Amino acid sequence: MDLTLHVWRQNGPEDSGKLETYKAANVSPDQSFLEMLDEVNDDLIKKGDDPIAFDHDCREGICGMCSQVINGRPHGQQEQTTVCQLHMREFNDGDEIFIEPWRARAFPIHKDLIVDRTALDVVMQAGGYTSCHTGGIADGNALLVGKPVADYAMDAAECIGCGACVAACPNSSAMLFTSAKVAQLAVLPQGKPEAKRRVKAMTEAILSEGFGNCTNHYECEAACPKGISVKFIAKLNREYLKSMIPSSTE
Secondary structure (H helix, E strand, C coil), X not given: CCEEEEEEECCCCCCCCEEEEEEECCCCCCCEHHHHHHHHHXXXXXXXXXXXXXXXXXXXXXXXXXXXXXXXXXXXXXXXXXXXXXXXXXXXXXXXXXXXXXXXXXXXXXXXXXXXCXXXXXXXXXXXXXXXXXXXXXXXXXXXXXXXXXXXXXXXXXXXXXXXXXXXXCCCECHHHHHHHHHHHHCCCCCHHHHXXXXXXXXXXXXXXXXXXXXCCCHHHHHCCCCCCCHHHHHHHHHHXXXXXXXXCC
């Protein structure tokens, strides 16, 4: 099939950028979206033109690098699918496709479809971990975790940190991302000792990095390629309120 692509081209964060139009001919419905872009880039390189810059890594739907807004939707129209796992059979011959980068103040554009998502790393570095002494590996049964708790934590741990929730939110909020990281550790025995410090530090980080606040649009859950639920935002809010209550040891 033949497609018309309208691709955002921008040389850097200071450049104004614009949409440029390209033709993608003889596209196989079995190709992934990124494979289609690879062929478009091959043609551009043969013509001596600058190829379209876009992020990618695993191409297996697990790393979250392939951050593109396709026809107005982060990762495209197929639910719970990353761009690299979006196949061209989802489109029709003659379609016009608009391809843009994540749009958020916290994600400055490096070039074309590549954005700087360092702000998410800053949030993680603020508290998305557990502190421990290094040494021998602990016995797997040393800390018992019930199945409901383990399932809840694993549901939160599915977040791949792609930033689609930020791109979809009209406020550019990172609450779904942050809440998944907070909730995952808040229910596990390994994460409870630092729960108060963690939620305060990570909440402060999302504000300092320029992310907006959550106003319950639910676009984040709809755009998430792993189906992370907004119930974790409610959990983050509860954990934050609990962190405001002084304990007997403080």
